[in-house]
């Protein structure tokens with residue numbers, strides 16, 4: 001099977017065109033390809049499909065085969081793939097996702113691809129949460145005897161933001177991600193505000209675990225930090241795999257690189 005591998009600040013993805021699947025089941029293919037030992041290895045699989053309402057459609061699967069409605073770093077990689085492989089004819093185009101039709105802009109080059117995200121929602125209902133959560137509410141959740149304050153939002157996918165100066169133990173990050181309060185699990189972002197222009201972020205993603213970067217996580221961290229008055233509308237988000245820029249305005253805009261790692265063919269059963 002033909003594949004291309006990209007990363008966006010260390011969040012790595014395999015990209016396929018729908019026809020490359022040759023009828024294979026998508027979720028099982030994601031698990032096989034993304035496996036770090038028995039596959040190529042990646043945080044997720046992106047599939048390029050035709051769209052009747054936008055220029056292209058992006059389908060996304062996490063490493064464990066679960067579907068996610070949106071992936072910010074993935075959408076930048078998708079944009080570069082589509083642009084470089086001439087699947088689109090312009091530098092600015094629209095991509096259909098399960099989180100709506102989103103704009104992408106590669107006119108500043110592949111080191112700084114801009115994507116627009118869906119309007120964040122702070123009022124959450126089932127199936128994302130066990131009981132209704134209102135805007136401004138802070139959830140106090142206990143895992144392994146330690147308590148964490150979470151700001152939750154939906155920005156194309158579900159995120160929790162915890163402000164902390166401490167390194168959070170793996171089992172606590174995993175415990176929050178799989179907390180019974182979130183029946184479909186949640187991505188959790190641990191944020192340290194360094195200045196009004198800079199925040200530091202570590203994300204534990206559902207369907208993967210710790211990743212070197214998470215685009216919708218970076219956007220969530222900056223949206224909440226700005227809402228609380230900690231940062232200016234535009235801030236740099238420093239992650240283990242590099243730096244992203246997030247601007248909060250009429251639309252939340254995520255900017256960062258997309259890098260091609262490899263193109264090849266893989267044997268798959």
Ligand SMILES: N[C@@H](CCC[C@H](N)C(=O)O)C(=O)O
Nearest residue numbers: 068071072073157214215216
């Ligand atoms: N890495 C992504 C988010 C991928 C989806 C997430 N794991 C989920 O299940 O919601 C990003 O860059 O946004």
